[in-house]
Amino acid sequence: MAQTMTESRDKKPDAARPNGNAAPDIYRETVFLPVTSFPMRGNLPTREPDLLARWDALELDRKIADAAKGRPVFTLHDGPPYANGHLHIGHALNKILKDVINRSHRMSGYAVHYVPGWDCHGLPIEWKIEEEYRKAKKDKDAVPVLQFRAECREWAGRWLDVQMAEFKRLGVQAEWARRYATMDFSSEAAIVGEIGQFLLNGGLYRGLRPVMWSPVEKTALADAEIEYHDHTSTTIFVAFPFIKDPTAAGALDGVSAVIWTTTPWTIPANRAIAYGPEITYVVLRVDETTPEAKLEAGAKILVAEELVSSVCSAAGILTHHILYTLPGEALAGAQCAHPLRGDGYDFDVPLLPGDFVTTDAGTGLVHMAPSHGEDDFIVSVAHGIEVPELVMDDGRYAPHTPLFAGGHVFKAADPVCEALSAAMERANQAVDAPAGLVARGTLVHSYPHSWRSRTPVIYRATPQWFIRMDGEGELRVSALKALEDVTFVPEQSRNRLTSMVESRPDWCISRQRAWGVPIAVFVEKATGQVLRDPEVMQRIVVAFRAEGADAWYKDEPKRFLGNAYNADDYEQVFDIVDVWFESGSTHSFVLGSDELQFPADLYLEGSDQHRGWFQSSLLESVGTRGISPFKALVTNGFVLDEHGRKMSKSLGNVVAPQDVNDTLGADILRLWVMNSDTNEDLRIGKEILKQQGELYRRLRNTLRWLLGALEGFSDAETVPYAELPELERWVLHRLTELGGLIARAVETHEWVGVYPALHGFCTTDLSAFYFDVRKDALYCDAIDSHRRRATRTVLDILHRCLATWLAPVLVFTADDAWTARFGEQTSVHLEQFPDLPGEWHNPELGERWVTLRAVRRVITTEIEEARRSGLVGSSLQAQVELPLSEAEAGAFAGVDWSDLAIVSHTEVSVVPGAASVYLAPLTADIDAGAPHGPPLVTPAVGEKCARCWRVLPEVGKTAAHPTLCFRCASVVEGRTGACQ
Incomplete structure (x- = not known):
């Protein structure tokens, strides 16, 4: 229990005791040992689905939405993944990052309405249906286009549902019932409306020019659909x-x-x-x-x-x-x-x-x-x-x-x-x-x-539909101007997107396929001129909203042209629009309400989207609205295996998020994301996940130790800040530093290094130091002692801070750690990050404790040497003489070195005229040649207390309890046979 949770140096079998040894049965029940229902092992693959079911029963999503009313809005617009297969590790990385940012904003006081979306049109889905046709020896060209489109729609819908369930299993919180898809009728109507805006403002034209062309797929391709291989x-x-x-x-x-x-x-x-x-x-x-x-x-x-x-x-x-x-x-x-x-x-x-x-x-x-x-x-x-x-x-x-x-x-x-x-x-x-x-x-x-067929492409001049980058409207100039006001994370990604916009040719938006939103325009046969009529375009939009894009294929042109035009004089265009135009226009049908503001505060995708969704969204929005659809862009890297290789089935190095969920748990995967430098390419594999499991164990044990030490805590125990010991005030100062780190990450979207810092605090500042020092007070002090109450006051704050700060990442574990204390009808995900008082922030105190802990390390190093030599057993069997200069003795006045070093007695000796060693940067070796010698470790004088195991001369001087020290005898006298 406590030893494994706090990593004390006294690695004894029975860690229920402050010094690692068991008390005799007569006093066992008088020691205030940790008590908690929060288990040591997370058993995440089993526990996480149970928690998802509990959240559903609790109607957690509804409660989150209700709590958001009246708060300032934060909008992260979801870039739609493609609905044609199981999620891969890149999907998991991206969605987890988004979820952490959304949850942290929500817990910082924002209203967050995250609407997930899916890209459902395009060639990959057509290929899947055509594959089935080929297996059945069926001729695609003999299949009516509406039947083919219906089969594509059904395929995409099936995979959309699969991916939605897999995202939920990752712990991603979203308004799932409100999800958007580019194949929804309302979406198709909005997309064709955006095409219409480019048509009417002169940005859309048909021309003959070379485009990237796939002879295998028989269609033009966008830059984002191209990858480069040796040939x-x-x-x-x-x-x-x-x-x-x-x-x-x-x-x-x-x-x-x-x-x-x-x-x-x-x-x-x-x-x-x-x-x-x-x-x-x-x-x-x-x-x-x-x-x-x-x-x-x-x-x-x-x-x-x-x-x-x-x-x-x-x-x-x-x-x-x-x-x-x-x-x-x-x-x-x-x-x-x-x-x-x-x-x-x-x-x-x-x-x-x-x-x-x-x-x-x-x-x-x-x-x-x-x-x-x-x-x-x-x-x-x-x-x-x-x-x-x-x-x-x-x-x-x-x-x-x-x-x-x-x-x-x-x-x-x-x-x-x-x-x-x-x-x-x-x-x-x-x-x-x-x-x-x-x-x-x-x-x-x-x-x-x-990138779909993995076959070479060619440049081929064909009649295509383009959106002009230059000339009337000056789309390129306007887009570059809009980017000047966008925040980029990391900042160097600005150059990548800017250079791509500067150099790109006119945007080819037509594809010669069947599954998608058609470029629903008419061309006059006699002149070759495209018809630019707002009323015709409005009729098309209305029809699409009611019946979807299939209306273009099943109805006569007269329905859209009306009485003003002779349908025989016009060519009806059946090219479909580039899927990047579709996904780039999602802002037009997702954003723009009180709950989902336009422009969005943030777009977050992989670095490949500088030539994909980021760019198409920018051009589409600037072309129809004159402004960028995003205020900030965050870019994450790609996921490689442990050796830095691209994942592939042939190499056998693919890590599937579903497998990680089933073997380790989604919280481990989420922790991997936030412990990585997501600005660069990331690595993942069995060994890396094993390391994350170890990091997770330490965080979980920190939460478990806090819960055990807080059993029965009530507000009545709380000690005011002004009355807290210096050590407790230092812990609160450290909390303000971490709180500031998290607040800055929320504001800037720069999360790299935040959770490693939080992990370091839990393991180094808490488990290996503060908890170790205060175990004696928690377990052995009187239940109403000031020191014990002060410690529990800080532990209460620590639990609330850590549970909420970890909640955006360890969504399952943090909620378990919250309900273990506050009950099953609560959830940490309905909480806000703590608002820490300004008076807790004390940089001077922080610097002082950097020095004190450095002195402590010198002392514990000498104790370890004494243990190795057999001079003492546990640290409590030792006493220490600590030589200090006069300046150091004055600076360290009031410090209880016995508590800090976890020894039975410490004697401070002042060396007149000695130079300060500890008050200067600790670069000099503390040895006999120093201005004053190293700490002297000797066996403690006295007998061992049977309850706290300190070795003190006073043991044996209390008649009623001859094996106890004065402190323990007093506690036992007041609460004999009692425990918390």
């Missing part, structure tokens, strides 16, 4: 012969521009070559080559001067010489022929300036395929160059693509290289300027993949 690409150097030479000296006559690319499949889409105006180029003539080289002696090529060596090495050029050196700007107006001219590619290829061209790799000349690259598209369109559509949605070349029709782009390297090799052979035979393949190689590099 081996075929690289090629290709010669484009000049057909127009703008140089006065004819430097480009008979010369070919050489480009380098890692995407051979884009050569059919080439329409230009980019050069760097500030780069120096050279025309070199090939003199000697390797036998395998494609170029022949005498060939002339143009490359950047800095890259001559690497190009020659790749092309098998053994010797060469420079004919001309040209500044990049001299290439303005130059034109080349496509290397496959004569095979259906009979167009000119102009050279265009590009500030993105570098000499880091390649040739210093960049092949431009405007259908398949952002820079390519921008530069080409600016110069009036066509954007060909040669690749279909499944990644195959379109039927009108010369040479390569029907082939897949990911299998195009060989056919393209064969065609280019044949072109080069023809040029060589004709002794023309080189045209075609110069060299081929491979490159392992980081390449974008779909």
Whole structure:
């Protein structure tokens, strides 16, 4: 019991006694031992579900809501997890963090109405349904769209319920009956209303431009749906012969521009070559080559001067010489022929300036395929160059693509290289300027993949719906301005989100799928202009609110267009909106009431959401309301295994929150979260959870010891602050420091280090010091003694503070520790954090006790040495002579060193003229060479008291109780045979 709870140095078997030894039976009942129903073992996997059931029976959520009335509001808006599987450890981390912040605000006097949400539309759910179709050999395209959407809705609803139950099991408190889902009819109506606002304010447009495209999923992807993996690409150097030479000296006559690319499949889409105006180029003539080289002696090529060596090495050029050196700007107006001219590619290829061209790799000349690259598209369109559509949605070349029709782009390297090799052979035979393949190689590099299918993606120009970032409305400028007033935790994450907003292209919000909210707009067939009519949009919103987004698929266009327009003149758009737009617009249908204010005080998600939900929410809100939807952003890291590796089933290192709940308990998982540096990536595994279990045990034992020592406590025992001993006032000072730490965390949302500090207080300040020192007073003093009453006064405060401060994290344990004292009809979760009096805060006293405890450590070190040598057994068998300087004796006047050191007697000896050791920083060794020697430990003089085990000369001098000291004899005389 007490020994295991307080970690006393006297590690004796019977820890019910202050000194670790059992009293004779005649006096056992006179010792005031701890009594509590709070068990030593938490048995959390069993106990936690029981507590959840008790909270339901107690209607705790309703009582929390009732208690919130009239309080200032704090709103943490929940970023919706995706409803398509069991929760993983990242979900647990994020939701626990949110729960701690919500609970701590509630216990700080705020009204907190936490409405959890779910993201229910999109491709992952479609894929699950399509998988079932494939297993059943069912053709998705033969299934009516409304039936398919209904199956998607049912799937998402089922997983939403599963995840909700799993969040509850983690101890997350929320208004579950009020939960939101993006597939609710009211949500779908609000989402289409937000699309309508961008439509009406000019922010929404349809355009052809390259977007990240998944050939496997046959849809455009958002940046947040992309992850990067190593990929081996075929690289090629290709010669484009000049057909127009703008140089006065004819430097480009008979010369070919050489480009380098890692995407051979884009050569059919080439329409230009980019050069760097500030780069120096050279025309070199090939003199000697390797036998395998494609170029022949005498060939002339143009490359950047800095890259001559690497190009020659790749092309098998053994010797060469420079004919001309040209500044990049001299290439303005130059034109080349496509290397496959004569095979259906009979167009000119102009050279265009590009500030993105570098000499880091390649040739210093960049092949431009405007259908398949952002820079390519921008530069080409600016110069009036066509954007060909040669690749279909499944990644195959379109039927009108010369040479390569029907082939897949990911299998195009060989056919393209064969065609280019044949072109080069023809040029060589004709002794023309080189045209075609110069060299081929491979490159392992980081390449974008779909995070769902884990397959490579491509850039592909397709007609899509975009929200413009620049121009009318200046969304980019407004978003960056809004971020200036947002608080970031950690602060360095500001740069990440800001830079992403600064550099992002127009927001592609269309997807070519079926399960989601449609971009419910009409386009006039004759002009291609989108219809911008508020009345039409309002009819769409009303229909969606009543019937959901299915109304768009089952009703005729006339229902929405009304009588003002002829439905035959308009195209009805069936692309669905990007799920990031949906989740980004959740503020529009969740926030904005008295209970859930807009903008929210806080958004809290993983660091990946800077390119996901944080960004989409910002852009959506600024675009429709002109302000950020959040006042503060908190970012947590990712969860890795114990060795810092990403979790995967193949490695067998996945830690599932459900398994932790069933084996250790949710409180252990919650403690792991709050003991971690959540600003960085976190680690978890069996050993780490085992360590958290040990930390939990110490916190639980602290609560248990407090409960046992407080048995029968009443307000009548309370000692006023002014009458408390100095040690008790120091404990209260420490509480104010911890209270301030928690208050600052509530205000700033910066919780890293708070609960480790609280754990350190419990183990070091309380269990290993204060409890150890005061056990004798609690167990052996008279029940009405001032010292014992003062101790119990402070223990009462400690229990209330620790139970409430731990409640946001150890939601189950703290409530158990509260009801064990105050009854089953109470709950710590209806309490507020204690309001600690300002007079308790005494930094001077805090510094004094830093010194006193340092002196104590010196004394206990000497006692331990005496025990090891066999001079004494327990510390109570020792007495200590403590030499002090005159200054130290004055500073330490009134200190009971026997109590602090837990020895039977202490004698202070003042060494005249000695320098102070303890009053200066304790860096010097306290030994015989110091200004005064170390404490002297000797066996205590006298007999052992049979009740408190102090060794004192007075034992045996009380006739009625010859084996007791005066203090114990007095207590027994007053309460013989009695205990609390």
